[in-house]
Amino acid sequence: MPKLKNQPPKYCKIGKYAVVYCNGKPHYLGLYGSQESKVAYARFVAEIQANPTVVLPRAKKHVTVSDLSAAFLDHAEATTDPTTYVIYRTIVLDFLNKLYGDDIPVDEFKPSCLKLVREQMVQSRRFCRHTVNRHTQRIVSLFEWGVSEELVQETTHRALKTVKSLPEGSPGTFDHPEREDIPDDVVIRTLLFCPPTIRAMIQIQRLTGMRPSEVFKMRVGDIDRSRQNGLWYYVPESYKTEEYIGKVEFPLGVPEQELLAPYLIGKKSDAAVFSPRTAQQERYDGKRAIPARYSEFYNRHSYRQAIEHAINKGNKTLPENEKIPLWTPYRLRNSAATATELEIGLDESQALLAHKTANMTRRYSKAQLRIREKLARNRQQHNPFDDGLEDERAVG
Numbered sequence: 456m457p458k459l460k461n462q463p464p465k466y467c468k469i470g471k472y473a474v475v476y477c478n479g480k481p482h483y484l485g486l487y488g489s490q491e492s493k494v495a496y497a498r499f500v501a502e503i504q505a506n507p508t509v510v511l512p513r514a515k516k517h518v519t520v521s522d523l524s525a526a527f528l529d530h531a532e533a534t535t536d537p538t539t540y541v542i543y544r545t546i547v548l549d550f551l552n553k554l555y556g557d558d559i560p561v562d563e564f565k566p567s568c569l570k571l572v573r574e575q576m577v578q579s580r581r582f583c584r585h586t587v588n589r590h591t592q593r594i595v596s597l598f599e600w601g602v603s604e605e606l607v608q609e610t611t612h613r614a615l616k617t618v619k620s621l622p623e624g625s626p627g628t629f630d631h632p633e634r635e636d637i638p639d640d641v642v643i644r645t646l647l648f649c650p651p652t653i654r655a656m657i658q659i660q661r662l663t664g665m666r667p668s669e670v671f672k673m674r675v676g677d678i679d680r681s682r683q684n685g686l687w688y689y690v691p692e693s694y695k696t697e698e699y700i701g702k703v704e705f706p707l708g709v710p711e712q713e714l715l716a717p718y719l720i721g722k723k724s725d726a727a728v729f730s731p732r733t734a735q736q737e738r739y740d741g742k743r744a745i746p747a748r749y750s751e752f753y754n755r756h757s758y759r760q761a762i763e764h765a766i767n768k769g770n771k772t773l774p775e776n777e778k779i780p781l782w783t784p785y786r787l788r789n790s791a792a793t794a795t796e797l798e799i800g801l802d803e804s805q806a807l808l809a810h811k812t813a814n815m816t817r818r819y820s821k822a823q824l825r826i827r828e829k830l831a832r833n834r835q836q837h838n839p840f841d842d843g844l845e846d847e848r849a850v851g
Contacts, residue, residue, distance in 0.1 A: 463500045466493075469518070469606065472526050475499055483525045486533065517560040521552050523601045530600065538754045543597070546590050550575050551597075561601060562611045566618050569594060573618075577627045584628035588620040636789035636821055637782045644779050645762065648769035652734040653761045655714040656753075660784060663689075663705055664791030664807045667784040671753035676724030678707075678715065687712055703809045727752045734761065759783050789821070796822035 464475040466484075473484040473492035482499065485492035524547045531543045550572050555564065572594065576587045595615045601607030621628055642661060646654050660670045669691055679688040689705040707715065718728045731749045753761070766779045773779065788808065796804035796816075805816040 463503055466496050469522075469526060469604075472529060477503070483529055485529060517562075518606050519556070520559060520561055520564055521556040523561050523597065523606055524552055524556075526604065526606065527597050527600055536752075536754065537750070538756065542590075543593060546593055547597075550579075550590075551594060561598070561607045564598070564611065564615070566614055569615050569618050573621070574627075577621075577625075580629075583631050584621050584623065584625060585630065587628065591618065591620070634786060634789055636793045637786040639790065639794075641779060641782065642787070642790070645766055645769070645782075648765040649762070650734045650737040650765075652718070652729050652737060653758075653765065655718065656729050656758070657762070657784070657787065659711050659714055660787045661791055662711055663707070664788050664795070665705065666788060667755055667758055669705075670784075671727075671729060671755075671758050673728040674724065675719050675722045675726050675728055678719060678728070679704075685709075687715070729753060731757060731761075792816060792820035793822050793825065796820045797825060 464477055467474050467476065468487045469483075473487040473489070473496065475482050475484065475496060477499075484495040484499070528540070528544060528547060531540045535543075554572055554575060555568060559568075569591065573587060573591045576582055576590055577584075582590065595612070595618070598607050598612045598615055602609050602612050623630065639661070642657065646657060649657065656670050659665070660667065669689075672691070673689060674692075677690055677692065679690055682688065687707040689707055691703065691705075715728065718733070722728075730751055731753055732751065735749055750757075762784060763781060766781055770778045792804050792808055795807050801813055801816065801820075801822070804820055804822070805813050808816055810816045
């Protein structure tokens with residue numbers, strides 16, 4: 456049999472990922488050796504054979520920014536939650552690849568390139584300064600991952616790490632107003648229009664001062680009910696400030712236990728305590744099948760949207776002077792901080808929020824302002840100058 460002039464492209468490997476090269480560019484197929492990548496390879500070969508005019512692979516000279524981005528997005532999709540993956544996908548497709556993509560090799564991506572991508576984020580007005588800084592660090596982490604996969608030189612990542620965050624007041628940036636606590640009466644009025652699952656989540660977050668993510672990521676196996684002291688303990692798999700203050704446990708008293716108990720029955724240890732699927736069953740009284748699009752866990756978007764839905768539902772029936780103002784779940788943490796500092800003290804508020812420093816707690820709590828407001832009101836009754844000035848007027 457005569458030898459074919461155009462052999463089909465080979466099933467190759469970059470790091471952990473399977474690729475085929477065509478026209479000198481890699482086409483990522485998924486994790487190397489996986490069934491998914493082999494099916495994708497077979498489909499790619501079939502397309503090549505169906506179109507003989509396609510130019511077959513040339514030797515690859517370098518890995519471009521788009522090559523790295525494609526491999527990283529495959530990795531993020533396989534190893535992170537859907538929300539995090541969407542964030543990375545937005546950064547890569549809307550900013551990083553639009554400016555650079557195939558144009559430069561990864562090791563020619565310098566700090567000046569990173570600053571230009573960051574400036575595009577600023578000019579888009581889609582993100583506040585804080586989010587722009589976080590997205591910029593995510594791009595740096597993308598290159599750090601590339602180092603671990605031997606796609607990027609370590610010196611490239613080290614150079615990108617020298618780019619400092621944008622300080623407050625940087626040209627073109629904006630900052631969101633400081634987050635305020637939410638009055639308990641507003642929360643109570645909102646609860647009247649929430650399904651039981653969301654109602655329990657809101658109450659537990661307000662009582663414990665947890666972050667929204669610590670509530671919606673709660674798994675059945677994270678709840679320790681074995682200690683004989685009348686308390687349960689929520690032990691998250693990881694915690695934001697764990698590297699500073701060590702492993703964090705949330706003691707759960709009787710109110711929280713009563714809210715949690717119905718959502719622990721008959722579930723496996725890795726199951727979500729609070730699930731969107733359960734909330735939908737509650738909404739429809741179990742009379743409808745739950746669509747597959749509802750995931751097992753809430754995320755920061757779906758939790759916030761569930762609260763907004765309840766508020767909008769309530770406002771359709773409430774008179775104009777009783778409308779519920781929109782609020783977000785993170786404000787519950789501020790409310791817990793303020794209430795605890797006012798009722799007990801700053802140290803207790805810091806402990807509740809598991810902050811490293813009291814200064815961080817003060818950023819959440821509005822107790823100091825409330826105290827200053829109280830003092831201002833009291834000065835009318837306790838003005839040290841009143842008596843003295845009256846005496847002077849009498850003498851005059």
